[in-house]
Amino acid sequence: MHWFNKMIVGMMPAFPKSFIWMFSRRYIAGKRLEDAVRKTKQLNATGSLATIDVLGEDITDLSEAAAAREEGLLVLEAIRSEALEANLSVKLTQLGLRLDKEACFQNVRTLAKKAAENNCFLRIDMEDSTCTDETLDLYRRIRREFPRSGTVIQAYLKRSEADVRRLIDDQIAHLRICKGIYDERPEIAYKEREEIRDEYKKLVGMMFDSGSYAGIATHDRKLVDWAVQTVRERNIPRENYEFQMLLGVTEKVRKALVRDGHRLRVYVPFGERWYGYCMRRMKENPRVAGLIIKNLFIRD
Ligand code: FDA
Secondary structure, eight states: HHHHHHHHHHHHHSSOOOHHHHTTTTTTTSSHHHHHHHHHHHHHHHEEEEEEEEOOOOOHHHHHHHHHHHHHHHHHHEEEHOSEEEEEOOGGGTTTTTTTTHHHHHHHHHHHHHHHHHOOOOOOOOOOOHHHHHEEEEEEEEHHHHHSEEEEEEETTTTTHHHHHHHHHHOOEEEEEEEEOOOOTTTTTOOOHHHHHHHHHHHHHHHHHOOOOOEOOOHHHHHHHHHHHHHHHTTGGGEEEEEEEEEEOOOOHHHHHHTTTTOOOEEEEEEEHHHHHHHHHHHHHHHHHHHHHHHHOOOO
């Protein structure tokens, strides 16, 4: 199916924006903050938590980083004033990582400070492997000052077991574990589906062993079933983990997890830059385009 996915991605720019919006809107709360607030309220009403993400990444000017920081502050303010059961997820390249590391740190620090004042949690997303070291370094600095913060580890990276071990040893492992979305080189990343699943289980197992808080971010039915069974067999307290899923994906599984008493957080992206975000995601990983087309016809 690789050629099919690539073909779809190649054709995308030829379609009108309104057409792309038609099938992207399921995955995006909307263009404005009030859309994200409305979606989060709907999710909260059905027993789900949310993490809100202002769309955008890789900027070319520090003024854009400052604008992204201000948007993040508005989200934190909305979470407080609307009493949302939600936290904020941020991407470091959007906050200036590739332009000026110290400016990026200060932007994240401003957000982490505001989050702490509002008793809210801040999650630092993980981007491609050129950012891994810098993201973990920055997270360590932030975490020293703000305990209500966490980051993300990608199971497909061969380095991840060592990274999780170090974070656990340093008692700062508040981690979302995901498979990883970027197309990485085989020298540094596992490529086989089963291999990635095995790594995923190993990392979540390490989190459980150490009593660290694990965000189990996957829609893979086999991994979800494995995690549910492991939590039950090992008596992992509800306060030590949550499932996390993307808006618009595997809604039935989400509902079943909530019904069975698990904490479930939905990733709620919003913003004006939805088009660039969608196109980039699909170019980086044509498989996403295939999944979106598949999900137009099959509701799981
Ligand atoms: P898998 O890819 O096997 O998908 C299982 C099924 O889920 C598919 O068959 C399909 O039905 C559905 N599905 C999965 N992804 C879909 C999509 N995008 N659109 C439509 N359907 C989809 N990655 C990263 O590198 N850095 C990060 O910070 C994050 N953050 C993050 C947060 C949250 C809450 C989630 C759920 C995921 C991420 N990811 C991420 C993405 C993650 O790394 C991974 O690429 C996707 O979750 C897909 O992997 P699955 O484990 O779901 O399995």
